[in-house]
Amino acid sequence: MIETAHRLAVADPQISPEQIEAGRRAYELDRKHVFHSWSAQQALDPMTVLDAEGSWIWDGEGKKLLDFTSQLIFTNIGHKHPKVVAAIKRQAETLCTVAPQHANEARSEAARLITGMLPADINHVFFTNGGADANEHAVRMARLHTGRRKVLSAYRSYHGGTQLAINLTGDPRRLPSDQASDGVVHFLPAYTYQSYFGSADEKQESERALNHLRDVVLLEGRDKVAAIVLEAIPGTAGIYLPPPGYLQGVRELCDEHGIVLIMDEVMAGFGRAGRWFAHQHYGIEPDIVTFAKGVNSGYVPMGGVAMDDAIYSTFAETAYPGGLTYSGHPLAAAAAVATIGAMREESMVEHAQRLGDEVIGPRLEDLKDNHRSVGDVRGVGVFWAIELVQNRETREPLAPYGQTAPVMNQIVAECKQHGVLPFLNMNRIHICPPLNISEEDLLFGIDVIDQALSLADGVIAGD
Numbered sequence: 001m002i003e004t005a006h007r008l009a010v011a012d013p014q015i016s017p018e019q020i021e022a023g024r025r026a027y028e029l030d031r032k033h034v035f036h037s038w039s040a041q042q043a044l045d046p047m048t049v050l051d052a053e054g055s056w057i058w059d060g061e062g063k064k065l066l067d068f069t070s071q072l073i074f075t076n077i078g079h080k081h082p083k084v085v086a087a088i089k090r091q092a093e094t095l096c097t098v099a100p101q102h103a104n105e106a107r108s109e110a111a112r113l114i115t116g117m118l119p120a121d122i123n124h125v126f127f128t129n130g131g132a133d134a135n136e137h138a139v140r141m142a143r144l145h146t147g148r149r150k151v152l153s154a155y156r157s158y159h160g161g162t163q164l165a166i167n168l169t170g171d172p173r174r175l176p177s178d179q180a181s182d183g184v185v186h187f188l189p190a191y192t193y194q195s196y197f198g199s200a201d202e203k204q205e206s207e208r209a210l211n212h213l214r215d216v217v218l219l220e221g222r223d224k225v226a227a228i229v230l231e232a233i234p235g236t237a238g239i240y241l242p243p244p245g246y247l248q249g250v251r252e253l254c255d256e257h258g259i260v261l262i263m264d265e266v267m268a269g270f271g272r273a274g275r276w277f278a279h280q281h282y283g284i285e286p287d288i289v290t291f292a293k294g295v296n297s298g299y300v301p302m303g304g305v306a307m308d309d310a311i312y313s314t315f316a317e318t319a320y321p322g323g324l325t326y327s328g329h330p331l332a333a334a335a336a337v338a339t340i341g342a343m344r345e346e347s348m349v350e351h352a353q354r355l356g357d358e359v360i361g362p363r364l365e366d367l368k369d370n371h372r373s374v375g376d377v378r379g380v381g382v383f384w385a386i387e388l389v390q391n392r393e394t395r396e397p398l399a400p401y402g403q404t405a406p407v408m409n410q411i412v413a414e415c416k417q418h419g420v421l422p423f424l425n426m427n428r429i430h431i432c433p434p435l436n437i438s439e440e441d442l443l444f445g446i447d448v449i450d451q452a453l454s455l456a457d458g459v460i461a462g463d
Contacts, residue, residue, distance in 0.1 A: 015050055015062035023048045023060040037161070038173070052079035055437045057421065065416060066445045068433050069423035073235060073267050073383075074293035077339055077348060078434035084299055087338030091330050100127075100327035107328035110336040114295070115306060117276045119285040124312045126305045126320075127328035131266030131292035132160025134303035135229065137322055138288045139164060141307060142227035142260035143183075144321075145314045150220055152213075153229040154189035156237040159264055168229055171237050172402035187216045189234070190246045193376045193387065194395060202243035210249040217257060227260040227288075228253075232278035235267035236425050239385035241378060247282040254287075260311070262288045266303065270294030271343055271435045274353030274381030281380065287311060296335035301326075343435070352381040352435040359439055360384050360431060363446050373398065373456035384431040386449070388456050398427040398456065407459045414452040420445045422452075 027048045036044055048060030055078050057067050070076065077084065091106055098104050111125040126141075128134045139151050153159065155170035166174045167182040170189075188196040190209035197208035217225055228250060233241055254261040263286035268278035272294055275281055279289075288311060292303030326332075343349060356379065364377035364384060375389030375397075388398040388405075399405040408424050415422045423430040429449060433442060 012058060012062050012064040014064075015058050019050050020060070020062050023050045027060060054078045054080070055434050055441050059416075063416075063419075065419055065421040066433070066441055066448075067421050068431060068445050068449075069421055070432050070434055071298065072293070073272070073423070073430075073432045074298035076270055076272060076294035076435050077297045077342055078436055081297065081339075081342055083342045084297065084335050084338040087334045088299060088331055091334035095330050098330055100323065100325065104328075104330055104333075106330045106333035106337060110295075110328070110333040110340075113337060113340050114291070114304065118289060118306055119308070121285075121308045121310075122289065122306050123309060124307055126307070127333070128292070128303040128305065128324055129301050129326055130160075130303040131264075131290065132162040132165040132303075133324065134266065134290040134292055134305050135159045135165045135168060135262075135264060136162055138262045138290050138305045138307075139168070139227060139229065140322055141305065141311055141314070141320070142262060142288065145311050146226045146258065146260060148224055148226035149183045150185055150225045151183055151227045151229060152185050152187055152216060152220070152225060154231075154234075155186050156189050156191060156240075157231055157234055157264075158236045159229060159231075160266075185216065185220055187213050189240075190242050191238070191240050192243055193240065193378070194397075203245075206243040206246040206249065209243075209246060210253070213250065214253060217253065217259070222257045225257065225259050227262050229262045229264060231264045231266075231268065232282070233268045233273055233380070233383065235383075236430075238387070238425075238428060239379050239383055239430060241380065242282065247279065247284050251284045251286075260287045262286065262290065264290050266290055266292045267294075268383060270339075271349040271352050272381055272383045272432070274349065274356050274383075276349060278380075278383075294339075296332060296339045299335045299339070300329065300332035302329065302332035302336060346436060348435040355437070355439065355442060356381045356384070359442055360446070363443065364431070367446070367450055367453065370450070371453045371457050373453060373460050379431065382431070382433055382435055382437070386429040386431070386453075388427045388429070388453075390460050398460070402426065405459070407455050410455050411452045414455060415448050418448045418451065420448040422449060 049057050051058040055067055057065050114125055115123050153168045157170035159165045159168040164182050166177050167184045170186050190205050192202050192205045195205055199205035199208055263279045265277050269291045287308050289306040296302055368374045368377050373388045375392050375395055376387040390396040423432055
């Protein structure tokens with residue numbers, strides 16, 4: 001298997017010399033003119049991507065790499081799906097763009113399909129350009145609906161890079177921009193593996209985390225809190241699943257105090273977690289659901305806020321003070337309609353759930369048994385994390401929270417050498433391929449990661 005991988009990691013004849021030369025020119029211009037996100041600009045050495053198809057991409061030298069990142073975990077149906085590409089072309093020839101105040105077929109149908117997957121009282125969608133502005137508008141709606149200001153969100157979370165969204169975020173990326181002036185209060189999440197509450201099991205973790213959240217609501221003022229914002233399953237913060245009963249308890253707390261429950265499904269939604277939306281694993285009904293990424297596999301930028309009838313009614317007779325020039329852009333909406341259609345026709349959500357249950361989960365448990373650097377493996381569907389530690393007994397991470405151990409870059413290089421593009425965050429490797437990846441490709445990718453983990457084994461305490 002690894003020998004096969006090594007053969008893949010050379011220039012692929014599908015890529016022409018002209019494409020490679022164009023890629024080199026693109027790299028040169030990138031370094032001269034492009035300002036990249038989340039990066040020290042002078043230290044950056046971006047990988048050029050020349051082509052992509054299905055679960056594979058080709059880098060600037062024409063090497064074929066299995067895309068275990070789904071880019072930023074958004075190409076849920078893989079690259080260049082023909083049904084979605086064809087839909088975008090048809091829409092461009094019919095109605096390429098239109099101002100958001102006008103009705104159009106693509107946006108209307110996208111809204112119908114999305115609300116049809118959600119609880120019966122969620123019937124309206126406000127479309128945005130992405131996930132960050134979806135969360136911004138969700139909070140604005142909650143504040144106007146309740147007449148309250150404060151919003152609670154969890155540490156170890158990510159909600160976007162715009163001003164309010166980055167303050168909602170609970171990981172260290174918010175710190176340079178967090179001026180404590182946006183009405184956001186953070187609380188400790190339910191995270192069984194690295195419990196903040198000294199919990200011995202999931203039941204204790206759920207109870208103690210809920211008690212903590214109740215205390216935060218009480219201490220901040222029960223009539224001051226507009227919303228609680230939670231990722232149904234936190235993504236870049238660690239793909240840690242809420243323990244049984246936790247989300248149900250949050251729902252009850254919100255009901256008790258008239259707090260709007262906003263579920264951020266930007267990363268976990270649209271099949272990634274083996275359900276159309278990750279919160280559906282837990283049997284709860286949010287007041288607002290935010291989404292982006294997988295709604296159209298990222299082919300054209302789109303996000304949205306799906307709201308229940310109570311939120312909608314606040315703005316039925318009073319104007320909502322917000323809007324976006326490209327809200328429900330026809331090309332993005334057509335891509336969403338085609339993406340949802342393809343996912344249904346090809347049973348991609350069911351396929352993702354089966355892969356998680358029958359392939360990824362068991363195979364990662366094998367990795368955990370075979371590598372002393374692996375402290376935990378967790379996930380669902382095609383949404384998994386491998387957590388690397390210094391010591392399994394103490395669960396000390398491979399690097400302090402917010403930092404990345406040098407060996408992680410070595411792991412990336414080793415994986416790419418053997419034909420796999422991995423997703424790394426801090427001390428974790430995330431397994432997030434497209435929903436429709438083949439079992440053969442999936443096992444190949446995990447085998448490459450299995451081999452690369454020997455690098456982490458070699459640097460943990462005691463060696």
